[in-house]
Amino acid sequence: EVQLVESGGGLVQPGGSLRLSCAASGFTFSSYWMSWVRQAPGKGLEWVANIKQDGSEKYYVDSVKGRFTISRDNAKNSLYLQMNSLRAEDTAVYYCARDRRTFTVYYFDYWGQGTLVTVSS
C-alpha cells in the first residue's frame, strides 16, 4: 500500500525557516518524480515544487523561487522541502504527492495527509 506521511509543520515567525519531510513507503520511491502542493486556509490547491527521480531536475512556482528548496534522499525514501524567508502568505497545509509520469500522461496519483505550516508573529 502506497503511503506518504508528511511531518515538520508548525508555527514559525515571518522570516523564519522550516524543513518539511515526507516519508514514502509501499512503492519504489527512487522511480518516481515527487511534488509538494499546498493549500492556504479556505483556498484552492497550489503546486509548489517537484523533483525528478535522481534529483537532477527541480522546478518551482515563481512565488517560492530562491526561498524554498526541494530535495530527496532515495536511500531513506524521503522527500524534503526546506523553506526559508517564510512569509504570511506561505501559511498553508503542505501535501506531498507522487508525481506520476508515463510518456505524455502526468498526474498526482497519491497524496499524503498534509502538514500545516503557519507563519505568524
Add this chain to the structure above:
Amino acid sequence: QSVLTQPPSASGTPGQRVTISCSGSSSNIGSNTVNWYQQLPGTAPKLLIYSNNQRPSGVPDRFSGSKSGTSASLAISGLQSEDEADYYCAAWDDSLNGHWVFGGGTKLTVL
C-alpha cells in the same frame, strides 16, 4: 487568480447529473492531459480522473471526464450525498520551463 478556470460552485439533487467545466489555454489543457481531484471536507485530495477520461481503480463509473481543445469537463451522474466535495482540475503547463497548474476548485453541493 488560478490559471485554469472553474465555476466556484455547482449543485444538484440526488440522482441528477452535474457537470463541472475547466478552461485553460494552449500551453496547458491544449497541450497536455487533464486530471481531476476530489477533496472531501477535511481530507487530502484524491485522484478522480487522469489522462482526460481515465478512472483509477475504485472510482465509480458515475464519474467521467472529457476534453476538447483547451477545455475539459467532469461529469457526475446519479449524484449521491457523499459526492459533496470540492473538485479541482489540473494540467501540466509547458510554459516557463514547465509547471503544474490547478483550477480554483468547484464546491459541489448535493441539495
